[in-house]
Amino acid sequence: RKEVEQDPGPFNVPEGATVAFNCTYSNSASQSFFWYRQDCRKEPKLLMSVYSSGNEDGRFTAQLNRASQYISLLIRDSKLSDSATYLCAVNLNTGFQKLVFGTGTRLLVSP
């Protein structure tokens, strides 16, 4: 079983739609969780950290479920510019960010 698993997609949605991604992780000792956005042929950029209490940043909401070992990302009112690959990442409690990434979920937002 992979350490971090995601549905690769692609998710094809129209503008304005709400879309949700899930990501599961296998190591229960994992301490930190993140969602990154990666555009084609570019480096990943941090979208959000994920906390147990859940957190929201504008149209983006992230949730963590430790019992079931998954994290989620919800995007409301999708924009064309949201088209990208969304990577979840897990840190096994090392002070420095030694991250294990999922394969990424590709999102395509169409007009």
Next chain:
Amino acid sequence: GAVVSQHPSWVICKSGTSVKIECRSLDFQATTMFWYRQFPKQSLMLMATSNEGSKATYEQGVEKDKFLINHASLTLSTLTVTSAHPEDSSFYICSANPGLYTEAFFGQGTRLTVV
């Protein structure tokens, strides 16, 4: 935010030659940096942890003699792909943190093509 610069952005080399990729933290010191590799349509895979002043720590399955890492200063880590082969063609990315438990910042990545 903090800046991590990677150079070159892309490189084409012949089989059998070596290629050096640099990763610099521009506005902070980084005792630890990470090197990742990403093949098309796949995830970033951690290759090694680069430690300033000591040997790098390699992930399982990564050949330390093929991927030489040097972290001689607090702002620079280098990855040298030795005796490159076409199967080494990939996107190589480094990351570093300004401090413990802080966000990881990534370099722009290096696209290596071995012909």
